[in-house]
Amino acid sequence: MKKESVSLFTDLFIKQEPISQVYSNIELSDGQGNNLVDHSNTSDKNKNIYSFSHVPDHLKINVFDSESLTERIFPTVKGHAIRLDDYSSADAYLRHQNKKQRENINRARRRLETCFDIQYKLFHHQIEETEYQFLMDRLRSMIVQRFEQRGQKSSTLAIWDKVYATSFDLINQGKASLFVVYDKDLPIAFSFNYIYDRLLFGYISSYDLDYGKFSLGQIVIYKLLEWCMDNQFIQYDMGWGDLDYKKWWCNTSYRFNHHFYYPKYSIPGFLYAQFKGNRSRILAFLIAKGVNTQVNKIKRKLKGQPMKPHLGPQHRFKDVDSSQTEAMEEIKVHHEQLSVSKKVINDFLFTTQEHSDDVSLYYSAAKNQYILKGKKKTKSILFNPTNH
Template identity: 35%
Template sequence: MKLIESDDFYYDFHENGIIPPYISNLFLKHSGVLFYENKKGGKNIGNLPLVYYLGVVPSYIDISLFNKDNYNLKKINERENVGNAISINSYNNINEYLKSHFKAKYRSNINRYVKRLESSFNITHKMYFGEIKKEKFYFLMNTLKSMLEVRFSQLKKTNFTLLTWKDNYESYFQLIKTKKASLSVIYDNEIPIDISFSFHFNNILFSSTSCFDVDYLKFGLGNISIYKELEWCIKNNYDVYDMTFGMLEYKRKWCDLNYVFESHIYAKKGNINSYLISKFLSAIIGFKNLLKLIKAHILLEIFQAIYLKFKYKGELSINNKSIKYKIENIDTTNNIEKLKEINYQKASFKQLKKPLYDFLYTANENISNIKVYKSENSNQTYFFYGNKKIAKLVIDIS
């Protein structure tokens, strides 16, 4: 007889779409929706072990075993492991959710982000889910990687997704083709400015890796990315939009379903050995929680980051230099500067993109109406001419 059947539930479930054969049904606890049913009837279970152990189980999921009457269940919260999600199934459109979840002021801010972006650029949104050409997949994933490198270089933080990119990259294409994953992309014309990679299991979307072009930072692309994915989920009758581990404040504000991760221990009834094993497993989980309480896990994460950086040394190509600048609205440039119009889209003027896009946001201008001039008296002075406003840009090279 097998002593323990052990599975990492969350990883197998949301990344690989694998459910252990001894599980009969999965329900959403908050709505009672059945979202998985094992139709094989437990034929592949084999001999029953003394203990089933399921690690990292989201608390919003109810699990039913084929032989649940033979086992006692103990649930233990995993300290520091928290997640947030959006419960979708009661909403008909994105505006219903915004009105229900947010106060008027915050709702107005989100709508302003969306409107400003769409009025300033030629914006489209594309969800790659089931159909994507391999060339497009490679292009988008390489773009996402570059975005992450730039963003985390700015933040001066370690990104574990980047450090393990090579290990997971190739498998994602097939996952998208089989509708087990997706790429949500916001385009400015043909240029991706926000990319989000997610896993799918039936009617649950698990947000995994996302980033945006930092030149568009002013437009709140993080919020707009969630807006677009949530809108897609509602239109496609999804039940949950799960933002998984780790939570930035702006993401947390979107969520109405806060949950913890649990360890589930199923001990066979009337067996002293199963009782002792369950006690031992409980003690291990308790010890891990104690280490997290004294913040020992942070030290472990630091060592892990150092190890991964060494393992993948030379594979990250971060090359981003942010500039300092001052931009101010002016009434006219007459008699102030001798000006020469420039093509700001040239690579040599790449440093102008962020201040220019900041100007578009504050002036509520469209990029097609903008002309950019360079001062002939100063190499670091530029002027943005729109239909509504004029701005002077001075770049600090000190």
């Protein structure tokens, strides 16, 4: 007996055939939107076993042939979302949800835009293939860099080929979007999202670690929330993962379920659903209790991997008089093989609120000293451990 496996909330547009063989209708819970199931190419229904994981309980779902199919539903992980019904703007939502975080995000956004020439762009309904390839390759490199820093494996990279192969068409069809933050022409933060009628599902996001102090992840969420409000969306969904930032951003939570369908009286179908469904339920319970985090720590310890993220060389800044740079060699800040990392320079910008175009880097070989000079501040870079 053939088995069809679908992760519903990420495969909804990618695997329409097996979905349309079981479901006659999938729509948002308010019942006022469009059917998300395409029946134009539906083949004859057969006697498959169907496994639909990551099915949010807030979707309204109807089964084609409930009399001939057995349905089994197992609760799994928790999801988080922002309901937008009662708010006129992202700022109004944050004012109601978390006043302190609203102030922090607005401060972070102002600082980012003060220090760099920032542009925000959302690709939806139109993107050129060469631009798509460039942006997705850049996003992938950020994910790799981030998880190398953490010393962890990325679940996103495991399914990257599928996402990369399908998302170009979905963006141009209006079924997905790619939000990008640029520093001039350089992409520094991303969010790839699926669009289900009037629901935005934030699926994959990352940012350039060189801009780590600028709260790019929070700014991306804020800008996407703005876009949702401007386009009359009813929900911005952050999916699974019981993370702190989701808890304080979101005003509602829900349950993902694992649905199984198989022909009535099918012993293989019953056994498959029992095994896979209970496995999903147990894993979700263990995740909720933090057991997976502890297991990962033990695995890393046994493999001799560092328990803390690899942050690279540390540094701090010390105020100096700008006149010290007069006898020093000036180094081009935007040179590709810069001796001082871009992260150090960006940290200086964050601290001083200078603009990137107004900063110069100086070096003294005699003192083995680097100094960063802006319009308002001049600081020496002290590297650990020798200069500490």
